[in-house]
Amino acid sequence: MDLKRFPDSRSMGRAAAQQTAQLLGQAIAQRGVARLLVSTGASQFDLLDALVLEPVNWKQVEMFHLDEYIGLPETHPASFRRYLKERLTSRVEFRAVHFVDGDHPEAALAELSAAVSAQPIDVGLIGIGVNAHIAFNDPPADFDTQEPYKIVILDDTCRRQQVGEGWFATVDEVPVSALSMTVQQILKCRSVISFVPHAVKAQAIHDTLRRPVTNLVPATKLKEHPDWTLYVDQDSGRLA
Numbered sequence: 453m454d455l456k457r458f459p460d461s462r463s464m465g466r467a468a469a470q471q472t473a474q475l476l477g478q479a480i481a482q483r484g485v486a487r488l489l490v491s492t493g494a495s496q497f498d499l500l501d502a503l504v505l506e507p508v509n510w511k512q513v514e515m516f517h518l519d520e521y522i523g524l525p526e527t528h529p530a531s532f533r534r535y536l537k538e539r540l541t542s543r544v545e546f547r548a549v550h551f552v553d554g555d556h557p558e559a560a561l562a563e564l565s566a567a568v569s570a571q572p573i574d575v576g577l578i579g580i581g582v583n584a585h586i587a588f589n590d591p592p593a594d595f596d597t598q599e600p601y602k603i604v605i606l607d608d609t610c611r612r613q614q615v616g617e618g619w620f621a622t623v624d625e626v627p628v629s630a631l632s633m634t635v636q637q638i639l640k641c642r643s644v645i646s647f648v649p650h651a652v653k654a655q656a657i658h659d660t661l662r663r664p665v666t667n668l669v670p671a672t673k674l675k676e677h678p679d680w681t682l683y684v685d686q687d688s689g690r691l692a
Contacts, residue, residue: 453682454680455661456683457689458684459685460686461650464499464683465501466502468502468681469506470506471645475574476574480509485547486513487514487571487575488577489576490540492517494617494618495649496579497539500539504540510546511547514546516550516568516633517532517552518552518587518633520551520552520554520630523554523555523629524554525555526555530619531554533553550567557631560631561602564600565599565601568600568601568633572640573642574643575643575644576644577645578644578646578674579647580646580656580660581610582610582652582653582656583609583610583613583656587634588606589632589670590670591668592668594634594635595636596636597636600633601633602632602634603629603631604629605629606627606630611626638674639673641677643679644680646682648682648683648684648688649684650687651688654688654691656669656671657691658692660675661692662692
């Protein structure tokens with residue numbers, strides 16, 4: 453694990469974007485194409501804003517999406533498909549894009565699982581939630597399943613986080629289930645970069661770094677990855 457500390461989210465975003473771009477460039481040079489896995493949420497704004505400015509040959513990059521609410525239309529402000537189209541895929545031209553379709557979860561499970569299993573992901577941008585979830589693998593997370601994606605039930609802390617970030621007005625509006633990439637599939641990424649700013653994530657970062665690997669703190673599993681870089685700012689890293 454490589455822990456990188458920065459004074460603020462914006463400078464941290466530029467650094468994480470540069471590392472991501474470098475890894476994608478290396479993959480393109482070696483294999484002609486690269487595969488990128490992308491997180492969403494308010495914490496990722498500065499990273500994505502910096503990443504689209506990097507001189508990557510995006511037409512040789514295939515993008516995968518981590519998770520999506522089940523039954524939430526793409527027109528809703530909280531839709532992660534909408535988020536990625538507004539903040540990423542409308543700003544750079546990818547070789548291919550694989551969105552998680554929460555409107556048709558069973559079909560999406562089959563299609564996404566086949567696509568992601570075809571070749572390893574080169575770079576996984578994996579955020580960490582307030583409850584230390586990775587993707588929508590809330591505690592106690594399933595560390596065992598080998599399926600690439602699965603349907604999950606969201607815990608109360610996760611749902612409150614979505615309200616706190618302004619995506620929903622009340623907890624009752626937050627869907628109770630989602631389609632998420634699994635922990636084991638995340639660990640198959642060649643490189644994992646976790647961009648985790650803001651004070652609200654301080655306890656999750658503390659627990660991730662200080663506690664042993666446990667499914668009660670899902671992000672602790674990333675410590676077993678051979679190439680994991682964790683970016684924190686002075687707020688999120690204050691307890692670490």
